[in-house]
Amino acid sequence: MTFIDANHLNVKEIRAGWKGRQDNARPELTEGRHRLARLFYPAFFINGTFRACQLSLAFSLNNLTTAMHPSLATKTMKSKFSILTTAVAAILLSLPLGTIAKEPEHADAPKVSPADALARLKAGNQRFVAGKLQHPHQDSKRRAELAKGQRPFAIVLGCADSRTSPEVLFDQGLGDLFVVRVAGNVLDDHALASIEYAVEHLGAQLIVVLGHQRCGAVQAAKETIDSNAEAPAHINSLVTAIQPAVEATRGADVEATVKANIDNVVEGLRSSEPVLKKEVETGAINVVGAYYNLDTAAVSFTEKKKE
């Protein structure tokens, strides 16, 4: 199901505008990434220590080999034994290093495919709708596991509205969802940087843009634009972000605008360069829209927009 029949030209304009914003804001985005790196990369220091230990072990193996040789054998045997220990050392050095460098936050948990991640979210929301919550992954055992690292199976860009907490709507727990929340679930550079981080370094392969019924931010944007007014203080930045959806749904109700806004943000993520676009094109990740109905508690998901 696609929420709206969004005007194709309009979506392209939004996409072009979004790319322009990305280009203009690149230094800030880069700085954002550095900040995230400083926050999340202690594993690299552990990795360095680990490598030093591995080198020591490799040298110890070689020394042990040399010590054993005089009583054993000829130069040829020594040479063969030396090759063997060198090979063992090489394996010790390369295997964990590759793993840790690629996935610094969590080396154990397998990645969850976009389809499986979506199925998990749907099942969790069905439990929420039915009032049969399991409250998974919220005990001290889970907390202790996560102290070592995280591997969230999905990313949610949701509205800041207090009634729409993704962990509750999808009946998930600690370490399950990487959540970015801002009023109107709009996409800015900080949100995008966070999402890129979760895709590239935490291994999340599904991105969900979660909007909801009677969204106050969308309603305010609609009313502000319809009355040719200007929202107070920083709220106007939200109005500007939601404006393309408002203009694409003139004359329709606020729910049409909410869904158009979700679609626009999904498209913004799908076409975001240099990271997300290529991941979407190869099928490594998927981006879907989702609409939460306050009345029924049900979340409905969009399918990929037909180009």
Ligand SMILES: [Zn+2]
């Ligand atoms: Zn909202």
